[in-house]
Amino acid sequence: MERLNFKHTIPIQLRFNDFDALGHVNNSVYFSFYDLGKTSYFNEVMPEMVSSNDVGVVIANIQVSFLLPVYPNENVAVQTAVVEIGNKSFKLFQQLINVDTNEVKCICQTVMVGFDAKTKATKLISDEWRKAMIDYEGRGDLSKTV
Template sequence: MQDITFKHTLPVQLRFNDIDALGHVNNSVYFTFYDLGKARYFEEVKRSPINWNDADLVIANVNANFLSPVFMSESIAVQTATLSIGNKSLKVVQRIINTDTKEVKATCETILVGFDVATSSAKEISVEWKEAISFYEGRELCK
């Protein structure tokens, strides 16, 4: 993952049922952390709660890398940033870190596409999203 400044960090509380038989967080649970991070990130970007019944962004692709196991005794957080915005898609990067040591435990790249709920079809990313994300990130993200 290239050098990125993460302005959004969300502490995550580990639960007993997150842990698998090997004593570390099960790999499927990481995606729950990433989803929670994206939801809170977009709410912060928009400065308001997101109406998920009228979502105009949907996930098209997710790629995750598991770098080091997370154990129940660790304090972790998920960090989220938008890397780029195209006409019909945007790329979000995330990582899970140990908040005490700052060790990166896992990384994730997600492609989201613009979506029209009424027609169930792809659409361009709205100017509102482009402006809000670029403003939040403090840099021009549009290709």
């Protein structure tokens, strides 16, 4: 993947219970960090749509690669970017970084699918969501519709 220019970063406060017996952040905790990044990203990119309680997307696939451990007292943040938008889905790329050293600690790739909670079926990514993500990222090449 080409080097991304992340426009969205959210600091993460490490908590005592994030750490395991080995003294580093437990691998299961990273998912909550990435969820915080997704929530903050969507609130910044599409606040009016997120506040309507009709978000309309679910996670279809998530892949995480743990690169370096995170230890207590590290200053970390999650960076989030949309890297591709299809007809019914879009792909997010996220990474957890040490903001003091810029070391990438972990990377996450997520496929989000448009979903109608009433019909329990997939749905198209709306033009409003598509435009908001493309405008925020400043990349007209994100849309991969067929």
